[in-house]
Amino acid sequence: DGGITQSPKYLFRKEGQNVTLSCEQNLNHDAMYWYRQDPGQGLRLIYYSQIVNDFQKGDIAEGYSVSREKKESFPLTVTSAQKNPTAFYLCASRKDRILQETQYFGPGTRLLVL
Amino acid sequence: AQSVTQPDIHITVSEGASLELRCNYSYGATPYLFWYVQSPGQGLQLLLKYFSGDTLVQGIKGFEAEFKRSQSSFNLRKPSVHWSDAAEYFCAVGTTSGTYKYIFGTGTRLKVLA
Numbered sequence: 001d002g003g004i005t006q007s008p009k010y011l012f013r014k015e016g017q018n019v020t021l022s023c024e025q026n027l028n029h030d031a032m033y034w035y036r037q038d039p040g041q042g043l044r045l046i047y048y049s050q051i052v053n054d055f056q057k058g059d060i061a062e063g064y065s066v067s068r069e070k071k072e073s074f075p076l077t078v079t080s081a082q083k084n085p086t087a088f089y090l091c092a093s094r095k096d097r098i099l100q101e102t103q104y105f106g107p108g109t110r111l112l113v114l
Numbered sequence: 115a116q117s118v119t120q121p122d123i124h125i126t127v128s129e130g131a132s133l134e135l136r137c138n139y140s141y142g143a144t145p146y147l148f149w150y151v152q153s154p155g156q157g158l159q160l161l162l163k164y165f166s167g168d169t170l171v172q173g174i175k176g177f178e179a180e181f182k183r184s185q186s187s188f189n190l191r192k193p194s195v196h197w198s199d200a201a202e203y204f205c206a207v208g209t210t211s212g213t214y215k216y217i218f219g220t221g222t223r224l225k226v227l228a
Contacts, residue, residue: 004157033215040123040220040221041220042118042204042218042219042220042221043158043204043216043218044218045215045216048215050214058215088155090157090158092157092158097214098214099146099165099208099210099214100146100165102160102163103148103160103216104160105150105157105158105159106157107156107157108155108156108157110155
């Protein structure tokens with residue numbers, strides 16, 4: 001079955017450490033997205049990529065970085081510059097940037113700070 | 115600026131009762147509107163979407179939503195709620211200028227009483 005996988009389900013970060021969240025999709029989608037979800041704040045866009053080897057900052061990109069070397073993969077790195085990383089992170093993809101296409105979400109990764 | 119407001123943070127209904135979740139948007143052009151549902155600790159699933167045409171939209175799981183341009187609203191309804199509908203519901207508007215991204219509301223958590 002096609003879908004989006006995110007790993008790990010839970011991730012723990014120590015002070016000063018960079019951590020990478022994995023997002024893989026086998027839907028052959030061009031566009032991929034990373035969101036951060038905090039209680040009572042809905043979903044906020046971190047980064048997005050509409051095609052391989054290209055990505056743009058979203059609304060809250062500071063302290064995060066991404067890469068898009070393959071169509072299937074869009075990993076997110078939470079750097080030590082992100083001072084409040086504890087949140088639920090959701091990856092999503094869409095066939096292309098056109099809004100009529102359905103945006104599908106992965107199951108999420110919960111990041112906790114030790 | 116574009117925005118989405120879900121005025122009800124929590125809603126509790128009895129099983130079998132009707133449900134209406136409110137969503138108001140602020141967007142200058144014709145909006146692309148979406149409702150998603152999220153079970154605890156999971157990703158989001160699309161319930162329905164509106165782009166144009168008939169203002170009453172049917173979705174999955176027996177949900178429907180009505181677009182009212184004069185009220186800038188896109189309220190979600192279900193005639194008879196099931197216990198399995200307990201979840202968090204997010205309204206979103208898609209922006210067609212530039213980034214083609216979604217703006218999400220802060221969500222409404224639905225509790226269903228047996």
